[in-house]
Amino acid sequence: MKKYKIIIFAAIMGLTACADWLDVVPDGIPTLDMAFNSRVQALKYLATCYSYMPKNGGSADPTTLGGDDIWTRKTTHFSNRFSLAGLDISEGRQNATSPVLPRWASMYQALRVCNTFLENVHLVPDLQAWEREQWIAEAKVLKAYYHFCLVQMYGPVPIIRENLPVDVDVYSVKVEREPVDDCFNYIVQLLDEACDGNMLPTFVLDPATDYGRITKPIALSLKAKVLVTAASPLFNGNNDQATLKNHDGTPLFDTTFKPEKWESAMAACKQAIDICHEAGIMLYRFDDAANRFNDTTVLNITLRNAFNLRSNSEIIWANTQMISTPASGGMIHASMPKLNPDYVNSNNICKWLGMPIKIAEMFYTENGVPLDEDNTRNIGDKYNLRTAQAKDRLYIRQGRTTIDMHFEREPRFYAWVGFDGGVWFGAGQYNDKDASSLRYLAFKIGETDGTEGQGNWTGYIPKKFIPYEAQLNDINSISSPSYAWPIMRLSDLYLLYAEAINEVEGPNGANNAELFQYIDRVRARAGLKGVKESWDTYTNNQKYNTQSGMREIIQKERLIELSFEGQRFWDIRRWKTAPNEYHTPLQGWNMMVSIVDGTEEEVNRMMYQPQFLLEQKFGVRDYFWPIRISDIEVNPNLVQNIGW
Template sequence: MKRFKIIIVAAIMTLTACSNWLDVVPDGIATLDMAFNSRTQARKYLATAYSYMPKNGGAGDPTTLGGDDIWTRRTTHFSNRFSLAGLDIGEGLQNATSPILARWGGMYEALRVCNTFLENVDLVPDLPAWEREQWTAEAKVLKAYYHFCLVQMYGPIPLIRENMPVDADVYAVKVEREPVDECFNYIVQLLDEAAEGDMLPTIILDPASDYGRITKPIALSLKAKVLVTAASPLFNGNNDQATLKNHDGTLLFDAAFKAEKWEAAVAACKEAIDICHEAGIRLYTFDDAANRYNDTTVLNVTLRNAFNLRSSSEIIWANTQMISIPTSGGMIHASMPKLNPDYVNSNDICQWLGMPIKIAEMFYTENGVPLDEDKTRSIGDLYNLRTAQAADKLYIRQGRTTIDMHFDREPRFYAWVGFDGGVWFGAGQYNDKDASSLRYLAFKVGETDGSQGQGNWTGYIPKKFIPYEAQLNAINSISSPSYAWPVMRLSDLYLLYAEAINEVEGPNGSNSAELFRYIDLVRARAGLKGVKESWDRYTNNQKYNTQAGLRGIIQQERMIELSFEGQRFWDIRRWKTAPTEYHTPLQGWNMMVSTVDGTEEEVNRLMYQPQLLLKQEFGVRDYFWPIRTSDIEVNPNLVQNIGW
């Protein structure tokens, strides 16, 4: 297997990484003999193994449009450059004949490349021992990650521990799915092997050339996420999957709940946090050393940069396969508003991606509690009109009328959600001492960011994707910093740790202080008080005192903090809350209202009428992708997922 000649198809793949380690993709390797005959060629092959990383946040990522947090219309002419296939998932069009945005073939090809590297790296004659160990560990982490991507999507899968010899019996290659617990165990085994000793560096010494390469914090943080996923209801005591079994009767899900899974997750999260801290990974805060901005603006920039700044101190793993750049088809381009009246006639910058009303309602009030729990707010007033005053001027354009729901919300809402009248710090205007000079969104037809019959169908846009410096520099041209998509941030890890502790012992156990500490660190960075203080002062209940109540708090905190990053899609599945979340119809505001449709008050009232966008459905079968029918025909040993 190590010496026979084969054509390396993956080695001639084209990549799109910018100024990163992945730029060293081979330009054509004919045989394994050549691929591993020198350090240079082997390095190229390792880069090829990286090249299969799913393009998080791209049009081919099912979390982009396949969930319930980002939406667009099929009629948009932006569809010729940004795949709308994810909408088929949300609309219930998934099928087994041609599964939508499936990863089966791509991930198994990736695993074959990883195995080939691991089986041949010892042949490289000029590779130092320390570097061989590091590259081996990197390949094992990639192998673990690709298996994990498959498990998230399909549940129990065939494990590819090693490549099959070319002369293997035809029956030997007809593999079976393995029990899901075995899948998780194997993934963790690979990560433990990779993280052992000093094979992986704690930090990247040359970020300019090695940005995106795997480190020890990445390996251990991925292990933490894997074990939290394995302990979650979808994979731990899931009776809904009890009938899924191989043809020989092997059960693929254990219906029994195992508390030790959560205990393992707690230990893994703590180990990952410790190594991240050792590596200098910290929650990001904007350093306004020149004292240019007031505290509101500093917090706004902090929250924007935490996700979309390439050098953000809290990014554990950045996927350089998905560089967000301001070109046609990217997330920046797909979400960017015009902002500047000089470009009102641009028909290519129209905020094609939006979010439904329910996601805007998900964010906390300024008091750090949910809208429907804050005793200082009246739910009946949320859609009433209200005009921004001087006290609101850095969040909502002074004098602009919008709805009560947009006022007095938490800083993450204003940093990550764009809405009509919302101030947009940056885009060429940075004088927050003169709030009237700052950009703001004007969504009515006839205004700067009005739909003009295209785009902006919901009344909200994912501001989080767009660096605050981004701006239009020509009628259809955007100038913006680029960034790699964060696969995992430190705030994600902190909240996983809090979740795991709560599941093991509830809110009043021996690790209670640790539990609340890590939730409150995330909240403090967002400008909010701690959980206990917020619920004590601003609600009529102390839900944080029960395991179920605190579970709800942690889940909402994750959905807010990690909004639009693709985490919600997988989280609501592993929690088995997807049917509840999808039950709420997707609604948006009436974005076809024009400034000439009546008086200002009449126009505003017309605009803030909820419009049905889509009624989604979610059943047991939707937790996992179907295996393509033709794949089962080729390999009858594979059993189909329930419901397909």
């Protein structure tokens, strides 16, 4: 064991840009003795524990292209910069021989590293007791997180409580999967141990060097999400998994619904909210102290910054393993349009990532209710052509013709969705007093962002990924602020709490005031009225009065507020609504229309014809990843997930 070598992964290099404490060991391969012979060396080993965090929001993240909210075509030019492997999940090509974007091996490597740290950190001679306790707590939270990542992906898994000695017999190494409730219980146990006493700081001690390190708000917010997940239909009384058993007959899922799981989740959410408030974490709002912009623009900046402004006031936890930069080949570069006519000939900036029509339709109207429930609109008109007037000028280019459903939508739609004719505030143009000077998207062939056979195929861009200051420097170069990918924002936690209250007692129980308070806080920040006022005024029903109706409202609010952040992928699975979502065919607009194909009206009518893109597939087996067949051959005690 003393000769065990430790590899400090190259991923740490990405961390050093944001955190000086994550330095790389000079020779890269110290012995275990050296790793814990001083505080400096042990801190580097703690950095290694962090280095295994999954790469949220990139091409290695299955939620990016494996869901139903972001889509692109497989093109050689794009795949040179951004892996398209996730499309195999979206398009039903997952398999057990070579699973697509698995986390099995990497997470178990991570757990071994965390256990090694916990087993040896007491050996560090120059480490103060309080700091040792903090580091132990951080490692325990990371162990909990890595187990949770495995459970989300695979369901019940082998729990790695401690590393096995190197001389253990071969039969002890062949571990079995443990019941999924035991997995959740162990994860919560680790988080409770980490939060015991004052081991973790409430605040980031030094934002300049410690950004991304575990705090008490992070640990308690993770606990809240874990318990909400455990209480959700996928893991709570799921009869579809009744046949998943170990070889000795041990069932891996309890098929009995347990309401107390939601009660635990509700209490955990409230505890997490309280500590976040104590830490000064609050819903972000852009402070226009210089009074430069009007209210519409201030709200637009607020909503864009809430996700992609580094270390803003509502980020509970950001993944410094995944820094979004223009040069990273990540989400900024993959989504960025040209916008500037000077760069129309760029072949490298092609807004490759798009979103289907159904996601654009998902956002509320300006009245804060679904498009098909708003009694002020005729849903049959949604694809009819309209021309933007002066009142629309900060959302849609005045004089530009687009379709009815792009008008009078909620502010989050305009802040996070790019569409033909949509105003793009920023990108070098900031004078909202002169709307005609602002950038806008022009998607027809022959215009600035025309597709011409490559690039966007849907007619929509996930604008949320791109800071409003981002712009092209030259024909193939983007300048933009960078940011760490948010794992959890306060709005996420607020909506988890509202969901848990509704599942425990419905919308009319003892905690109904808090239920509506927290969902309405998220809506108010988005420029919308509260749930009750919106549904009373603009719909012909009061669905918020029933548990099922309120469940639908809360789920829709999560899908909108957390759109494109990777949360939808896991949410629709834990709710067991994924089959309905995936079975809605993906459609986009006709992006091969040229400005010379006819009159302006003819061109617009040709463009706004829904085009079939993909018939997705989703069955019971797709809720969980397959375990690689070769891993089962090595360890026959592992049973395969259903359907694989």
